[in-house]
Amino acid sequence: MQTDIAISRAAILKPINEIAATLSIPPQAVEPYGHFKAKIDLSRVPATGKQGKLILVTAINPTPAGEGKSTTSVGLADALNRIGKRAILCLREPSLGPCFGTKGGAAGGGYAQVVPMEDINLHFTGDFHAITSAHNLLAAMIDNHVHWGNALDIDVRRIVWRRVLDMNDRALRDIAQSLGGPANGYPRESGFDITVASEVMAILCLASDLEDLEARLGRIVVAYTRGKQPVTARDLKADGAMAVLLAQAVKPNLVQTLEGNPAFVHGGPFANIAHGCNSVIATRAALGLGDYVVTEAGFGADLGAEKFFDIKCRQSGLKPSAAVIVATVRALKMNGGVAKADLGIADPEAVRRGGVNLARHIENVRQFGVPAIVAINKFSTDTEAELEVIREIAAAQGSEAILCTHWADGGVGAQALAEKVAELCDHATPQFAPLYDDGLSLFDKINTVATRIYRAEEAIADPGVHAQLKRWEDAGFGALPVCMAKTQYSFSTDPAKLGAPTGHVVPVREVRLSAGAGFVVAICGEIMTMPGLPRVPAAESIRFGANGEIEGLF
Structure with missing residues (x-):
């Protein structure tokens, strides 16, 4: 064929x-x-x-x-x-x-x-390019705010908003930015994710219309102050411009x-x-x-x-x-x-x-x-x-x-x-209902998915994860659903365990708040948000043929 x-x-x-x-x-x-x-x-x-x-x-x-x-x-x-x-x-x-x-x-x-x-x-x-631009505009406005006096008292050690690019590029996973002196900002460690991992992408796909999109963009938590209070895109007055970039x-x-x-x-x-x-x-x-x-x-x-x-x-x-x-x-x-x-x-x-x-x-x-x-x-x-x-x-x-x-x-x-x-x-008469109620605690929601969908014995997390979830619940985010981030290859967190494993545990090593998208991410195992290219990338076979048509895409 x-x-x-x-x-x-x-x-x-x-x-x-x-x-x-x-x-x-x-x-x-x-x-x-x-x-x-x-x-x-x-x-x-x-x-x-x-x-x-x-x-x-x-x-x-x-x-x-x-x-x-x-x-x-x-x-x-x-x-x-x-x-x-x-x-x-x-x-x-x-x-x-x-x-x-x-x-x-x-x-x-x-x-x-x-x-x-x-x-x-x-x-x-051009949708992905627009999302990339909106995401990176917000990143630029964070660094610009810090450079011009930092009126919001952002703790540069607690900036959680990275940059994105719609490409597999392992060299950008972890970077040192703003080097070269005071004119270039405050040096810090950061990195890039692939564009599809951006919360802006998730927001675009969950928004009901342009007005809802802008409201969700404003709720993105980008950093924390020295007093550990969240700083949002709306605090930086970035939400309007981001929405304009995403209007098409x-x-x-x-x-x-x-x-x-x-x-x-x-x-x-x-x-x-x-x-x-x-x-x-x-x-x-x-x-x-x-x-x-x-x-x-x-x-x-x-x-x-x-x-x-x-x-x-x-x-x-x-x-x-x-x-x-x-x-x-x-x-x-x-x-x-x-x-x-x-x-x-x-x-x-x-x-x-x-x-x-x-x-x-x-x-x-x-x-x-x-x-x-x-x-x-x-x-x-x-x-x-x-x-x-x-x-x-x-x-x-x-x-x-x-x-x-x-x-x-x-x-x-x-x-x-x-x-x-x-x-x-x-x-048929489907009786659709989500797996858990909004009123459950965030960790109970995580545990429900782990036990009822993955058939684990339980989900586990260290005290720091539990404390973070409690802070978010106290801040009004407790009703959000959870978004489980684990290997796709297994019901467990071990990609080698194929079939239908039971008796395992689901370790939650980190949690992230996607306040604009409207969910809390539970990181279970190692999750790559900026993939790398393989030894022989498909790009090596993509070219224009003799008749001027693209070859190698699949």
């Missing part, structure tokens, strides 16, 4: 105004960026009064074997439209870091892609799938130290324009789905109707102890051993009152005996596993899944 980029380039795309017209979006609300992508000015879109069905696509714990969550999201949206349902896709925007690093882009794959693939995976409509970025981006169906691709927060979902603004817009909305959450269901339910849905009032859990034979065999080099060898018993991972994810999603179905993303090496094991595992959990071939066949390869998902949405 052709490469993703070749398939994308061969597609005949519809003008973006035609895609908007299928959703009854008036021309005056469409702000084109070229011929095939556009910003949508929602203030010019008449309210429809409708509320579509929200479908979350999540997955088992990710492995090097691949699961195909984004590809399945695209395939499902295309398939729903094929069976006569008015469906809209809502995805996150890709970061340049993974595009030039190891992971590649995030526009789907094979014949289940959003297009134009090159544009989406590179600069797109807050508008959702409209593109299309290879089959010409509408897709909102907007926002892209980290799935570890943030909630890993596309914007609330885009999701709500889609729910008002379509009958079914397909969206996804980062990593496996233990991180992505939990945060989708406990953070995004809690803050926005969204109520999902169904969930799809993506699994592959190859990934389950890895969870069953098979080495990557041996995944092509048929081994139903390894699938069964690794299937405990899938079973637990089904159990966990159902804890939220959301009915779940399993999508088997088929590889050519899969055997019928291996596929049957997955069906048995799903059935034992009261669910159903549906074979999908959307990567090779497009929407037609996910039609069986679409029929089942539509039936779930139309006839």
Whole structure:
């Protein structure tokens, strides 16, 4: 089969105004960026009064074997439209870091892609650049305030706002800044995170509108005074200018799938130290324009789905109707102890051993009152005996596993899944509820996720962490949800513990307040907020070919 980029380039795309017209979006609300992508000015879109069905696509714990969550999201949206349902896709925007690093882009794959693939995976409509600029403007205003007298009494040892860049660059993780004498400010240690790890990104994706965005920006805690009192972006009078920089970025981006169906691709927060979902603004817009909305959450269901339910849905009032859990034979065999080099060898018993991972994810999603179905993303090496094991595992959990071939066949390869998902949405009676109440203490919320989702014995933390959480509760932040930052590869904090481990503990080594985004981050283990490039980065293969077209993107 052709490469993703070749398939994308061969597609005949519809003008973006035609895609908007299928959703009854008036021309005056469409702000084109070229011929095939556009910003949508929602203030010019008449309210429809409708509320579509929200479908979350999540997955088992990710492995090097691949699961195909984004590809399945695209395939499902295309398939729903094929069976006569008015469906809209809502995805996150890709970061340049993974595009030039190891992971590649995030526009789907094979014949289940959003297009134009090159544009989406590179600069797109400039949203990430706007977020980078707004974040770094705030950083500059902190240092400038200290330089010109420090009227807020900021303790330069307690400035917690770092700078960001949308690139993998390990050399910037920890830096010494403001060297070179008094004219350059007060020397101190700091560093850079990747843009998707910025609280500004999380804020953009949780804000309900531009006014809410500015209010959230103002609540960002950037530093502490010598008396240990928080200093916010509003204290520095930075919130207004930051909002101005984000005025275009807050508008959702409209593109299309290879089959010409509408897709909102907007926002892209980290799935570890943030909630890993596309914007609330885009999701709500889609729910008002379509009958079914397909969206996804980062990593496996233990991180992505939990945060989708406990953070995004809690803050926005969204109520999902169904969930799809993506699994592959190859990934389950890895969870069953098979080495990557041996995944092509048929081994139903390894699938069964690794299937405990899938079973637990089904159990966990159902804890939220959301009915779940399993999508088997088929590889050519899969055997019928291996596929049957997955069906048995799903059935034992009261669910159903549906074979999908959307990567090779497009929407037609996910039609069986679409029929089942539509039936779930139309006839099931989900009783969605977050995992914990707002009134629990912050540490009790952390412990609830650790014990009920990760199946740990308990969460533990040293007295300093408990004291910090208590200070935040006393300051009025106790009702916030928690955002667990741990390895995505395991239910535990040890990436080597595959399958469905139990009896472990979840050590919380640090907590961070994201007051603007509206959650408290619990750092469990080592979390990298500025990745590095691999030994052979994807960037080495990306270039213009002889015909002037981009090569090497995937």
